[in-house]
Structures are given as structure tokens and as C-alpha cells.
Amino acid sequence: MHADYAAWSWTAGKGIHGLQLIRKPLLEPRPGEVLVANRALALNPVDWKIIERGHPAWNTGHVPGVDGTGIVVACGAGVPIKPGTRVAYHQSLERDGSFAEYCLLDAATVLTVPSALDDTVAASLPCPGLTAWQALEKVPLTGPNDVLVIGAGGAVGLLLVQLAAQAGYRVWATAATKHHEHLKAVGAVGVFDYRDADWQQTLQARLGERRLNAVFDTVSGTHAAALAPLLGYNGHLVCIQDRQETSPLPAFSTAISLHEVALNSFHAHASLSDRQRLRHAGEQLLEGVLSGRLTTPKSQVFEFRNLPQALHALKQGGAGGKWVARLNETPSSPFGQP
Incomplete structure (x- = not known):
């Protein structure tokens, strides 16, 4: 059983330089939520931009990051997803995000990942893929x-x-x-x-x-x-x-x-049918990558402990591709659940 987990913490007014690796208490999911043990997290331009300028909902201690892939290790009441399911996700900017070992998510928004798709690829798709899909839908x-x-x-x-x-x-x-x-x-x-x-x-x-x-x-x-x-x-x-x-x-x-086009807005304003449609689109995108129908940028893999340096490289345009960290390769249930 785990009491806490590692996460990158934001400090108001400090930008990327203010990120600190801390321990946060692990919380059980509430009704409609899932707890995901991250196996990979991906960086997006929105990450460094919001970290640099701040967000109205953020206070010092907030965990940034919108994209990740991991294993569902605990479910709140009313959630049909089974523990052990591998999922990818786009997290709301107003909630603690993916720059951590664990992430609490709205169960209605997570995407089931095909078993043969690599974690790094799955983690790198939600933000750019769903943004592109929403743009075309206009x-x-x-x-x-x-x-x-x-x-x-x-x-x-x-x-x-x-x-x-x-x-x-x-x-x-x-x-x-x-x-x-x-x-x-x-x-x-x-x-x-x-x-x-x-x-x-x-x-x-x-x-x-x-x-x-x-x-x-x-x-x-x-x-x-x-x-x-x-x-x-x-x-x-x-x-x-x-x-x-x-x-x-x-x-x-x-x-x-x-x-x-404002992908993050769906977390606060999308109806249940909107969320279901977006979830279906996201899963179709994942299947498209697995089948070879869609190609994605090459992954630039980095160590979780070097996340600030990777954000700096992304901001500067270094190396190109998608910056992805791998972690928690074999996560276990933190609350003793099967």
C-alpha cells in the first residue's frame, strides 16, 4: 500500500525553473473517478506555456501536465472501467495533472488503449490528436x-x-x-x-x-x-x-x-454525449496509429527526474518530436484492491 507518490510541483511566478519534485498524499478516487498509475507522460507546448504564465485555477503545489498513459488501479463508485485497464488521457488544466506517478481522472474522459500500442505513443496522442480532430469537426x-x-x-x-x-x-x-x-x-x-x-x-x-x-x-x-x-x-x-x-x-x-478550438473546455462544458463522442474519437485515433493509418512524430524519451530540462528543450524547439517520459512499468494497486 502506498501513502504518497512523486509529482512535479508548480510554484507561482517561477516558471519552469520553479518546478520541484515532491511527495503528495495518495487519494482514493471519488464517484465517477479513476486513479491511474502512469506508465508514460508526454509533454505538449501548452504545458510550458501555462507553467510560464500561470493559470487562474493554479496555486503553488499544483501538478501540471495534460497527457499520459497508465493502468487504472482504483475506481470510484459508479465507474464501469475495471482495474487493470490500460488507458490514455487528456487531463483538465484545473486538476492535478500527468507530471506525476499517479493521476486522478474523470472516468468518462479516459481512452482505452489497444494492447499492442506502445505506452510512449499512446501517451503522446490525446492532446494533439483530439485537437486536430476537433479542428476538422468545425x-x-x-x-x-x-x-x-x-x-x-x-x-x-x-x-x-x-x-x-x-x-x-x-x-x-x-x-x-x-x-x-x-x-x-x-x-x-x-x-x-x-x-x-x-x-x-x-x-x-x-x-x-x-x-x-x-x-x-x-x-x-x-x-x-x-x-x-x-x-x-x-x-x-x-x-x-x-x-x-x-x-x-x-x-x-x-x-x-x-x-x-479549445480542447480543455470539454472538461467543464461538454455534455455526457459530447464526452462519449470525444472518447470514441480518441480511441479511433489510437487504433489508427496502431494500424499504421496515422503516423505520429518520433518520441524523444527522457527520464522522469529530468522533466524540467525536457520542458526547456521543448520550449526551445530542441530535437523535435514528442518528449515522453516512461515510469511505473509494473504498477500495483495502492489501496490493496484486486
């Missing part, structure tokens, strides 16, 4: 329309290119040159270097008389607004970072629709 599929993914060299963009291509869109993308061949191999019809001052003109020349049906921007609201003129009539501007507070185009012009 746009109604009305035929083989042209869409543009900005920042396709990142995990979200890479998955979005594949999901959009498999849905029947003609997918264009921007990314650093080193990503171009791979993006074309997984479905992009054309990829442009965002550092090329003429890339928008080149894209328009390739499109001919066609216009873009959707732009998916992973950079910022300001960056997305500057791309709005590329959209055709009734097009869709989808912001994966930030949002549009005002329309970037004059009223009664191309009549575009503005979309905000």
Missing part, C-alpha cells in the same frame, strides 16, 4: 474542397493533414523544408516553406480559380487573421491557437465563419 465536408494547414510540422498539424486528407479534402500545408516530403507522403498535395515571402502567391497560382474552403492556423489569432483573404465564399477560419475577437474581413464580403 468544417462541414461538402466535397473535395481545398484546405490549408498552417504549422504542419508540429504534432497537431501533422495529424490534421492526415485526417483531412483521409476525409477527402485536398490538403495544402506550410512547414519547415525538412517536413515537406513526409507531409506529402501522408496526404498533402502541396507544402510551402512559411519563411518564403511568396508562398501565398505560389499557393494561389496552384489553386487557379479555386479558393480555400478552410484555413487551420496553429500559430496565433493575429497570424490567422492575416490569412483570411485566402478563403473563398462561406469559407472557414479555424484558430487552434487564440481566437478571433472581431471579424478580420468586412461584413457582407466573403461571409466566412470563425472557429475557436
